[in-house]
Amino acid sequence: MKARLLAIAALLAVPVSLGLLLVLLGLVPIAASSGHWPAVAWFLNFVKRRAVSTQAARSVLPPLDAEWLVVKGAGHFESGCRPCHGSPEQRPPRIPQGMLPAPPDLAARVLEWQPQELFFIVQHGIKFTGMPAWPAAVRQDEVAAVVAFLRVLPGLDAPGYVRLSRGVVQPAGAGAALGELGGSAVPGPVLTSCSSCHGRDGSSRGSPAFPRLAGQTSDYLLAALDAYAAGMRPSGIMQPIAMALDAERRQAVSEYYSRQAAPSAVAQDTQPEALARGRSLAEAGLPDRRVPSCNDCHEPGSDDNDPRYPSLAGQWPEYLVLQLELFEAKTRGGSDHAHLMDPVRGLTAAERSDVANFYAAAGRAR
Numbered sequence: 001m002k003a004r005l006l007a008i009a010a011l012l013a014v015p016v017s018l019g020l021l022l023v024l025l026g027l028v029p030i031a032a033s034s035g036h037w038p039a040v041a042w043f044l045n046f047v048k049r050r051a052v053s054t055q056a057a058r059s060v061l062p063p064l065d066a067e068w069l070v071v072k073g074a075g076h077f078e079s080g081c082r083p084c085h086g087s088p089e090q091r092p093p094r095i096p097q098g099m100l101p102a103p104p105d106l107a108a109r110v111l112e113w114q115p116q117e118l119f120f121i122v123q124h125g126i127k128f129t130g131m132p133a134w135p136a137a138v139r140q141d142e143v144a145a146v147v148a149f150l151r152v153l154p155g156l157d158a159p160g161y162v163r164l165s166r167g168v169v170q171p172a173g174a175g176a177a178l179g180e181l182g183g184s185a186v187p188g189p190v191l192t193s194c195s196s197c198h199g200r201d202g203s204s205r206g207s208p209a210f211p212r213l214a215g216q217t218s219d220y221l222l223a224a225l226d227a228y229a230a231g232m233r234p235s236g237i238m239q240p241i242a243m244a245l246d247a248e249r250r251q252a253v254s255e256y257y258s259r260q261a262a263p264s265a266v267a268q269d270t271q272p273e274a275l276a277r278g279r280s281l282a283e284a285g286l287p288d289r290r291v292p293s294c295n296d297c298h299e300p301g302s303d304d305n306d307p308r309y310p311s312l313a314g315q316w317p318e319y320l321v322l323q324l325e326l327f328e329a330k331t332r333g334g335s336d337h338a339h340l341m342d343p344v345r346g347l348t349a350a351e352r353s354d355v356a357n358f359y360a361a362a363g364r365a366r
């Protein structure tokens with residue numbers, strides 16, 4: 001018995017020492033240009049599929065059907081995924097194709113994965129490939145938006161993709177011709193980045209996927225951009241964008257959007273009773289539960305209102321509800337003033353929705 005074990009150990013020692021020798025001599029083939037042997041490529045792919053399948057089984061997905069979730073994912077796909085994977089509008093770019101493994105054209109791949117497997121891949125990335133993890137680990141709601149988009153990706157042609165990811169296509173040369181809008185010069189980053197999601201006029205191209213920025217004070221917009229850039233407000237979508245702007249550009253885009261016409265009320269069919277409940281919460285808070293009146297800080301002109309506090313009027317109710325959920329989960333972050341929202345916890349889902357609908361139905365006063 002002992003002799004047999006020794007023989008097996010000796011047999012195993014041969015490939016292990018050969019492998020170690022290759023490593024020590026520096027002969028392991030690490031050049032991406034040399035590709036994989038077919039058997040190695042098959043094995044690595046098998047490992048990836050088995051690992052994702054097992055480890056994704058624990059993910060619990062939120063509902064992915066809302067149209068605005070798809071639009072939000074599409075907006076991010078264009079800036080965050082297309083540069084490696086390509087899109088229905090553009091084949092995978094040449095340089096990342098030199099990676100091993102190369103980022104695949106996802107339209108052809110996503111149907112091979114279950115939604116919770118896609119969720120796992122986008123949330124965590126894949127080791128030893130160039131597939132990155134989501135930049136803000138706590139924002140699983142954003143990962144869900146990307147998965148919602150990936151599910152419709154295989155059915156999109158180029159115009160359908162452009163419509164979802166950037167809204168209407170701007171005519172060629174529009175940047176130069178529209179250097180002026182409402183009498184104010186449009187800063188470069190608005191044309192090249194912000195407008196594809198927030199619109200050039202800050203109305204967020206008619207979709208609750210993105211907050212309306214128009215008519216918000218420039219102090220608040222700047223504080224929000226600074227918070228994203230400093231990593232104080234987690235968002236895998238906005239952090240990379242804000243980090244790419246220097247302080248001067250953050251100031252310029254904030255001033256630009258604050259000058260755009262404040263949004264009018266969001267059209268909706270909220271029941272009058274629900275609106276009345278929302279109004280009461282906004283105006284009086286919930287004294288027995290120590291929830292303060294929201295208008296104290298959020299209504300322009302009120303005593304405590306400060307230009308660094310956001311205006312909520314005319315904002316999308318879906319966005320307001322999401323931010324309240326993030327505050328509740330202590331994952332919203334924000335500026336040095338974000339702690340003022342600490343007492344606004346413990347609202348029920350119905351209360352969050354009522355107060356959001358109330359503000360959405362009110363036009364912005366500034």
Ligand code: HEC
Nearest residue numbers: 080081084099101102103104109121122129130131132146
């Ligand atoms: C820096 C380049 C890069 C970026 C950016 C990137 N990926 Fe990837 N992605 C990769 C690489 C490389 C792979 C691995 C391919 C493989 O294993 O065959 C991959 C794999 C994937 C896969 C698994 C595909 C399969 O069938 O194996 C999915 C799904 C995916 N990426 C989605 C995304 C999404 C969504 C985004 C944007 C949020 C994104 N990727 C951003 C490089 C990138």
Ligand code: HEC
Nearest residue numbers: 075076189193194197210211221224225235237238241253
């Ligand atoms: C890919 C889409 C996208 C692009 C491009 C984009 N944003 Fe955003 N922006 C978002 C989303 C989504 C949010 C909400 C993020 C969150 O939940 O914190 C947001 C939030 C913001 C906020 C916070 C608003 C508030 O009420 O707190 C500001 C300010 C902002 N963006 C400014 C900009 C500026 C300026 C640019 C261009 C430099 C830009 N964004 C580009 C998607 C985008």
Ligand code: HEC
Nearest residue numbers: 292293294297309310320323334335337338340341344355
């Ligand atoms: C004491 C002042 C104060 C009170 C009272 C207050 N808030 Fe706020 N709220 C803030 C500040 C400051 C921020 C911005 C935090 C940051 O991003 O730095 C904020 C942010 C928000 C946001 C996110 C807006 C956006 O554009 O991202 C929502 C939604 C919100 N508050 C809802 C409420 C509601 C609902 C109430 C009442 C139940 C309320 N707030 C009461 C100060 C207050």
